[in-house]
Amino acid sequence: MDFNSPDFVPSVFSFATQCEIDKGDTKLERFKRKRKREETIHRPPDDVQRSKEASDEASGACLSSDDCRMEPGADQCTEATVPKVLHDDLKHKYSQLSTECVNLRLEIDKLKTENEELKATLMNTQFSFSSIKSKAVQVLFFTGLTSVLFEWLSHKLKDSVEVVRGSMNLKDHLLIVLMKLRLGLCNKDIAFRFNVTESDISNILRSWLPVMSATLKPLIKWPSKHAVLKNMPKCFKPKYKHCRCIIDCTEIFINRPTNLTSRAQTYSNYKSHNTIKYLIGMSPSGAISFLSAGWGGRVSDKQITAESGFYDLLEHNDEILADRGFTIRDELATRGATLRIPHFTKGKKQLSAQEVDISRRLSNVRIHIERIIGRWKNFKILTTIIPLTQVDLLDDIVIVCGALTNLCKCIVPR
Numbered sequence: 001m002d003f004n005s006p007d008f009v010p011s012v013f014s015f016a017t018q019c020e021i022d023k024g025d026t027k028l029e030r031f032k033r034k035r036k037r038e039e040t041i042h043r044p045p046d047d048v049q050r051s052k053e054a055s056d057e058a059s060g061a062c063l064s065s066d067d068c069r070m071e072p073g074a075d076q077c078t079e080a081t082v083p084k085v086l087h088d089d090l091k092h093k094y095s096q097l098s099t100e101c102v103n104l105r106l107e108i109d110k111l112k113t114e115n116e117e118l119k120a121t122l123m124n125t126q127f128s129f130s131s132i133k134s135k136a137v138q139v140l141f142f143t144g145l146t147s148v149l150f151e152w153l154s155h156k157l158k159d160s161v162e163v164v165r166g167s168m169n170l171k172d173h174l175l176i177v178l179m180k181l182r183l184g185l186c187n188k189d190i191a192f193r194f195n196v197t198e199s200d201i202s203n204i205l206r207s208w209l210p211v212m213s214a215t216l217k218p219l220i221k222w223p224s225k226h227a228v229l230k231n232m233p234k235c236f237k238p239k240y241k242h243c244r245c246i247i248d249c250t251e252i253f254i255n256r257p258t259n260l261t262s263r264a265q266t267y268s269n270y271k272s273h274n275t276i277k278y279l280i281g282m283s284p285s286g287a288i289s290f291l292s293a294g295w296g297g298r299v300s301d302k303q304i305t306a307e308s309g310f311y312d313l314l315e316h317n318d319e320i321l322a323d324r325g326f327t328i329r330d331e332l333a334t335r336g337a338t339l340r341i342p343h344f345t346k347g348k349k350q351l352s353a354q355e356v357d358i359s360r361r362l363s364n365v366r367i368h369i370e371r372i373i374g375r376w377k378n379f380k381i382l383t384t385i386i387p388l389t390q391v392d393l394l395d396d397i398v399i400v401c402g403a404l405t406n407l408c409k410c411i412v413p414r
Contacts, residue, residue: 040082041086126195127193127194127195128168128172128175128194129169129171129172129174129175130171133147141182142175142178142179142182142183143175143178143179143182144178144181144182144378144379144404144408145178145404145407149407150171150174150178153174154170154171154174156215157170157174157208157211157212157215158170160211160215161173161207161208161211161212162207164200164203164204164207165196165200165204167196168194168196172194173204173208174208176190176194176201176204176205177204177205177208177209177212180201180205180381181379181380181381181397181400181401181404182378182379182380182381183380183381184379184380184381184382184383184384187201187202187205205390205393206393209393209396209397209400210393210396212396212400213395213396213397213399213400216399216400216403216404217399217403219402219403219406219407220288220289220290220291220399220402220403220406221287221289222289222290222313223283223285223287223289225244225315225318228243228244228283228284228285229241231283231284231285232284232285233284233285233286233412233413233414234413234414235364235365235412235413236284236365239361239365240284240319240321240340240362240365242317242318242319242338243284243319243320243321243340243365244283244284244314244315244318244319244320244337245281245282245283245284245289245290245318245320245321246281246282246283246284246320246321246322246365246366246368246369247279247280247281247282247290247305247310247320247321247322247326247369248279248280248322248323248369248370248373249277249278249279249280249301249304249325250277250278250280250373250377251268251270251271251275251276251277251278251297252275252276252277252278252294252382252386252394252398253271253273253274253275253384253385253386254266254274254275254276254385254386254387254388254391254394255274255385255386255387255388256274257274257388258388262296264298265296265298265299266296266297266298267296267297267298268297268298269298270297271297273297274297275296275297276294276295276296276297276386276391276394277294277295277296277297277299277304278291278292278293278294278295278398279291279292279301279304279305279308279310280292280369280372280373280376280402281310282368282369282372284365284412285410285412286368286372286410286411286412287406287410288372288376288402288405288406290310290313291398291399291402292304292308292309292310293308293395294394294395294398300325301323301325301326302325302326302327302328305326305328305331306328306331311331311332311335314332314335314336314337315335315336315337316335316336316337317336317337317338318335318336318337318338319337319338319339319340320332320337320338320339320340321340321341321362321365321366321369322339322340322341322366323341323342323366324341324342324344326339326341340362341362342358342359342362342363343355343356343358343359368411368412371411372405372411375405375408375411376401376402376405378405379401379404379405381397381401382397382398382401
């Protein structure tokens with residue numbers, strides 16, 4: 001009796017015909033044959049089957065003896081075989097997959113290598129100190145310093161300055177400041193090179209320049225008379241062995257102020273431009289020994305010398321070499337010092353032979369102040385037109401450039 005048949009009706013009479021019994025046994029046999037075919041088709045390859053059988057041996061690969069006696073005459077632990085066609089097909093697919101796996105691994109290794117190369121290329125194309133530090137010529141060009149001096153300066157400043165931009169390290173900050181001084185680049189140009197904003201560059205400059213000025217200012221030192229005489233170059237000894245300092249004034253252009261008073265005070269008739277004037281002094285050995293604060297371009301050389309504190313540094317019997325514009329002979333005489341300037345032709349048709357010879361010898365040694373100013377202005381920011389928003393930083397810029405100039409090789413032959 002088929003209880004699963006939709007035609008089945010419960011009955012109190014329990015009986016079934018022989019036909020119905022045979023029909024149920026036929027369905028059961030058909031189901032068993034179908035189950036066996038499905039197991040044969042989905043059986044794994046021989047090597048997987050063998051490994052599975054080996055692992056099952058410990059727990060009993062075959063059925064227990066009671067189970068084996070379920071069907072008398074049945075073979076114990078009968079193994080189902082895979083057709084040869086199916087075996088060959090699976091073996092071919094396995095070989096293809098193995099080859100594809102090897103090729104994919106090679107491709108992955110190749111992509112990893114290419115990725116590392118691209119990262120290295122990106123680091124080199126992105127402008128930073130790490131991209132130029134291995135090339136001494138580039139470090140010298142961008143900073144005006146050798147690699148050794150750059151490392152020394154960064155070590156000197158590391159405890160005094162702060163990192164303004166978190167994505168850049170301390171050396172990148174220092175490189176930005178030195179590029180601004182050395183090349184005179186505008187903030188937008190530097191921001192584009194370092195992939196930052198203009199405000200970041202402005203914040204770095206305003207944060208670093210005052211600290212650098214205070215740190216490097218001791219490099220601009222007024223030497224003692226004994227030190228000057230001990231290191232006096234040969235070209236000074238014949239006629240100017242008591243020379244203590246050579247002085248001159250230089251001017252730096254600024255934008256035209258909007259305030260009329262500031263515009264009048266900074267206008268220089270000599271340069272026909274609005275400028276800031278500085279008094280610079282050089283020792284005979286070729287180092288910058290004095291830098292005044294900035295004054296409006298309208299001020300005279302005599303006034304800036306008197307109000308800069310220069311006279312307070314002089315001692316008895318000092319000689320000061322200067323240009324004709326420094327009419328300060330009386331002021332120096334009150335301190336026991338002597339002024340040496342070229343002779344004037346005013347009121348004369350021409351100079352005497354002796355005056356010409358004196359002026360020529362004076363010019364031969366006074367030319368060194370022009371050379372030191374020229375080296376000082378190798379920091380191109382001093383030859384550009386300073387924006388009004390950066391004029392308040394100009395004194396710090398001048399001091400930093402002067403100190404870095406003193407770190408370079410001496411220009412006066414011994």
